[in-house]
Amino acid sequence: KRINGIDAWKEFSEHSVSFFNALENIVPGTLGNDDSIYGLPEELAREVQEECFFPDGLLCELRRYQEWGVKYALHQKRVLLGDEMGLGKTVQAIATMVSLKNTGASHFAVVCPASVVTNWCREIRKMSRLQVVKIHGAGRKEALNSWISAGGVAVTTFETTAHFNLPESFELSLLVVDEAHYIKNSEARRTMNVKKICERAERMLFMTGTALENKPEEMVALIHILRPDIALRIQHMLALTAAPQFREAVAPVYYRRKREDVLTELPELIESEEWCTLGQAEKDIYEQAVFGKNFAETRRVSWNAENIKDSCKAKRLMELIEEAESEKRKVIIFSFFLDTIRKVVQLLGDRCMNPINGSVSPQRRQEIIDDFDKAPAGAVLAAQIQSGGTGLNIQSASVIILCEPQLKPSIENQAISRAYRMGQTRNVLVYRLLCENSIDERIMDILKDKQEKFDAFADKSVAAAESIKMDDHTIGNIIAEEIERIKAEKDKSNEK
Template sequence: MTGGLAAAIVTRVERQPLDLSLLRGSLRAYQDFGARFILAQRRVIIGDEMGLGKTFQVIAAMTHLAAAEDATHFVVVCPASVTINWQREILQHSLLTPYLAHGEQRDQVLHDWASSSRSVLITTYETLRSLEWPPVQASMVTIDEAHYIKNPATKRTQACARLISASPYVALLSGTPMENRVDEFVELIRLVQPELLSSLDRPRLRLGPRAFRRAVAAVYLRRSQSDVLMELPERIDTDDWVHLGNDEMHAYRAAVEAGNWMAMRQAGFRGRSPEKLERLLDLCAEAGANGRKVVVFSYFLDVLERVCRELGPLAAGPITGAVPARRRQEVLDEFSSTDHLQVLVAQIQVGGIGLNIQSAAVVVLCEPQLKPSTEAQAIARVHRMGQIHRVEVHRLCAADSIDERIIALLVDKQRAFDDFAAHSALAAASSDATNPSRDALARQLIAAEQARLGI
């Protein structure tokens, strides 16, 4: 039955016409299939691994609808950090006209978009909530980084749901549709094809990931880099372990005793000459000597600022949440085109989304993150289509610290994702994947460290 279901969908997708007369550029074979999948199935989740060109596949689907079905209006909802990227990609790869509705002129931009034809409105999750909607029906709605709308109780999700329900074609894009629990994935399916929910009840989930993937085959398409990009250069991942020095250990024990979760995670960069910082500077110096640029990611602003101070004129950034999207792109362009800027410094929750940084070949993560998807998205900014060099990834870890417990947590979460969401039945078992909330998780890890240190 599984094979029959997948085969029937494949046949439908392959027979789907695809008019590329309004598209600029050539689709790879898997991207061609992805665009046809969107058109044939109409309301889907594209879960391709980061770096495989989900944006290009959506643009191809939109251009077909404009050319072959006289569709006139399209909407893209995305984080603010990637609005500029969407605008650039649409201009570069299509004859459609992008309209960026974000900021003070958003109402006028919305009016201009509604009055035009073959036009794409690009807006953010937050702006969408304030727009007078809808002035016209969107032929296709795309939600980028769709894991942002996994919680049905939020106003962000509710605003997107209203938009999605009114459109005949919908594409939710996320390389990480399940970050913590399988229920998050189910919520995305509810948005696009709620009729599938009856096949995703708890008894069915207890049958394991294979049954789950069969049930969602009609709505979910995912390909990994190893599946389709045989020419992608090698990636080497290394955990660089250091011991906390006296200053760092003093700061760490004080943070554990105080139950200060954030201070515990930053302790490896405290003191006069912390070992993590020394290792980072060594990695940057080695990369520079070999003509390779570096991207440094951290969750913490204090860490980024210290890294920038130590690197001096070699550093570009930091790119943080306070930096407007257009300025982020300018910093990246300067980094990519200027020889003297050797290291791009970025906050991982900002620089890890929407930026293409193939000019670098070394990635340094200053601390382990709480979700595998956070690290994966950051690394995929560098290890993606267009990269011609081998990519080295270094994760800085402090022995005998909270870093060890977080890495163990990452392994468990990655296993859950691999079971339920890393593969789609169309593109080719475990029990319920459940995790506590972030605050509860922090309390558990703090308590474990306090017990280990006898505090």
């Protein structure tokens, strides 16, 4: 079947994973990477290769290295997956659960920081047919009982594990612990609580993007929970973490791929939506802004918390920055709002460069970027998106965080292209901080709809791009719909 170039490119853009996988299967190494075992010892690799993976019910296609990670987790049963940021640890965990469900498993649990509970629930629903139960906050006891009787994936927080009272005979098919370095301290209460759940788990998948090779004691602490025998064996080898002998010793339990290991299977730009859940104080401020029909204040959802440390977006921001620093990446943070930039700078203190905004002269902006280029890994540059998003080259950064969705996709695209451009040597990770049950959802839906129509009917010119911005009528509708949604939510709550 012959198709024209535009349709061919559209097909490739939407299904690039299938194309890359087909190419690698037909001619291994044709894309430049012929390591088919991704750094595992040969004998273990052979066993992993023969492991069966049953993807029925998985709603996305895995990259070759991701399927290999799933087979590793299935074969080894108790593992620590340390893949670099952006390589898809979450989808590998979801695919592992899907495969196990297809062989009769029924109960799975994900323990993670509160800042990513919503994200986990969304990703599981988007990428699989698995049932999800959020066990967190009000109603957690009923949710726990529902999950115990019906099965599916329980998603909970480290703090909520203190209330995880499981029946005596209960067995857990797989326990996933995200950001596993949170339980590195054996004396901490949350570590003890998670360990109790581990005792009920047939399989365990711990995940962390933090590079543990530089923190061998933390690695051993986590491995000790998973495989005490291996922890004992490597205890005397901690000075040799970079040596082949050490890597071979931990290979049965610890697996980490870096971007260069799987370069051929990665897009250069990886975009993620990071969904956060508002706390009660944030919610009250948000609803006040909505009922006051203050659109600008409504858009600043979470960032207008009275204490920035209570902001769910700020908490997620800090976690992303810490992970980026552990991978020796630099970060750019963009926001439309000056007050948000001010709060980000206040939150980060010395690790943040002088911010770029409209009052900073072009010459001074370049000086700030020059300082940022020379700064050590982990440095952060905060910029107002209208000022830092155009005319500047910031290739030394490979992580971009957008504090809120913009009203014109062209503004976001220009900002992303500050780092994602010729001369960039690392894959660029873009994180959009978004709040569930807020204006963020409405703006994202409208922009996606407008972008699809634009892609289908308009020429890709700057003039056409301007046509997909939001007008006053659309903004008025968003506020009106939010008022109705909040009223309906309150009515429903009062009925209970």
